[in-house]
Amino acid sequence: MSDFSSDFWGIYVAVLTIASIAACAVLLYAMGRMRIKQASTKPAKGQASATTGHVWDEDLTELNNPLPRWWMWLFYITIVFGLVYLVLYPGLGRLPGLLGWTSASAYASERAEGDARMRPVYEKYLAMDVKAVAADPQAHAMGERLFLNNCAQCHGSDAGGSKGFPNLRDRDWLYGGEPEAIKASITNGRNGIMPAMGPALGDEGVRNVANYVRSLSGLPHDGLRAQLGKPLFMQNCAACHGADGKGNQQLGAPNLTDEIWLYGGSEPTIEETVTKGRGEAGAVTRMPAHKDLLEPGQIQLLTAYVWSLSNLKQGAQ
């Protein structure tokens, strides 16, 4: 009703409604009292019904096929039903109705009912250690369902991730793979940013650093460029990725010495990453916080599920 700025329309609707119902009642009553002349109670030969005796244009007659009287009472019942409904439920202009029913409150109460049903389940799992929850088959099934509904859009139905979205099954963690770290990632989200190093390094410097980075995980590289890139790496990259290139889970800086690549390990891709950075200028690198979207119990189940993927056999399959 917020579309209407004045009370006028509520009253207008209410008056129309009441007037229509009253008109129906009057019409019904009048028709019930009405008597008409009927030519004969028995239909004439060759005629399906008795006529009212009205004849137009020489041979057009009006047949009388009366409704049964009980049918008329059904019409009265609809009027009574309509009035009772309007008293109990919202419908008469802006009157809320005696029951105070609204679709929003109906939704809220159904929601509360569902929450009440799930609360003992969630409380049971919240009281358990995450690793114990992970071993529970029912919790695993619930966690999988939650994952498919909330996480799979980015991380994939198999939690294998994709370009820019970490694989959650490979035991390689940007922010740590202990249950507490996983829970923190889900609850508060993460925002990993790699600054653009292109301006600082120049094209040649970027290529040298890229070759050095590839050499860390034993990928094919240009040895001379890697040697030239090493000091540049120490100056520009080691602060986050570490002098040994093993990354820093406090910052979410990836380990560069394994063969796992968030954005791809080919030389052009690494050069692009170094030059332009990641997560600046609006690119999506943010893992959203779920504390307002999910119940604590749901986050507990998800944490256990994600943890199980790289730690338990049933998840690893």
Add this chain to the structure above:
Amino acid sequence: MNGPAHLRTVPIEPAAEEVSLYEIRKKIYPRAVHGVFARWRWALVFATQAVYFGLPWLYWNGRQAVLFDIAARRFYIFGWVFWPQDVIYLTVLLIVAAFSLFLFTALAGRLWCGYACPQTVYTELFLWIERKIEGDRLARIRLDAAPLSLEKFAIKALKHTAWCTVALWTGYTFVGYFTPIRDLGVRAITWQLGAWESFWIVFYGFATYGNAGWMREQVCKYMCPYARFQSVMFDRDTLVITYDRNRGEPRGSRSKSANARAQGLGDCVDCNICVQVCPTGIDIREGLQYECIGCAACIDGCDQVMDKMGYPRGLIRYTTENALAQGLDARGIRRRVFRPRTLVYGVILLALIAAAAGSLASKNPLKVDILRDRGALAREAAPGLIENVYRVQLMNTDEKPRQFSIAATGLPGIVIAGVEQPVAVDAASTKLVTLRLQVPIEAQAAREALQPGSHAIEFVVEAVGDNKVVRHEKSSFLIPR
């Protein structure tokens, strides 16, 4: 309104009278009738009610043979388990029912209404109870006319108790199709029925009691849509219950010994038996009327009188408009059964039944849905190895657990990863499997065949140890640029 109407009374309409726009119902007291068609009607009452009341009590493989489990969305009918995905069978069933109605109506009028419709069947049952308790037509008329006495009250109370018992048993049986009827019985006895179960038992019971006890012919006359549109399926060769006007008129009473011909009378003795037995209260001698439900009670009634009079039977009989007009005999009527209308209905009906039977006989207990991940289209699992992720929903509609193997074809070197084969699925349940397809694109041959973009592939899901249970599902594999 009344005053001026009087003044306008036209003298050439001597029968004119004032009537309401609404008709006050005249209660009908159908008289008991015996004969060939009454026996047929009772046979169908027994047959339909044996099925209706008996079916939910049958067992099959340790479960209720016919059960529509709406909460679990499983519909058990003997050996079959229907899932919501099988709704096409319900569609076919409804079309078969419609075409059967068309065919039988074209052949012999309102056969359904007269013999098999629940409204007729339950009215027949309730009338029987009424007759046993209150007596036949005349006794009932007298009882209703009598002032209320202790005896009348006792008789009426007994009748309504009997009606309510049958009605509630009907409602109980109805709910027994949707929730296991034996448990339902135990809960009913121990007063532990759920709210909805109680509601439906009482509601269905009330509908039976109201329709068969009180509404009766009013349902057929005013509420039933079939009653109104069945007449469009009639033609001049449709068998309808007809009074043979040529033979019967002029009607009149006469003594059995009198020579009716000499008195100038037809065969109709005007005994009104045909009107008294009619459950819709019409006079069949006025011709075919929309109220006529085709129950043939008037045929039985008239034949009894004809027998007593020593006249040939069939003054009221099943015959066709053409037969009356052209004087066709039974052979002539039978020859006209085969006409384009009935042949078309018959062929369509048979084709539908054959198609449904064939489809049911070869019903595949395995259903497969495949959803490719769309959030992340593709990924490079290892250098030169492209990976797509799929959710595979395996539905084992059978009542025994099965194991399934999943394979994929359509691209060189395509393999399945991330799923332990074979996949076990419990009886009559589903399993969601997440799996990955991998295609190597490093090899020279592969690179030429595999342009970036979408490629058609096919999943083959096969039951272990039963290669007849197999599904081929089309899907696609994306190779990124």
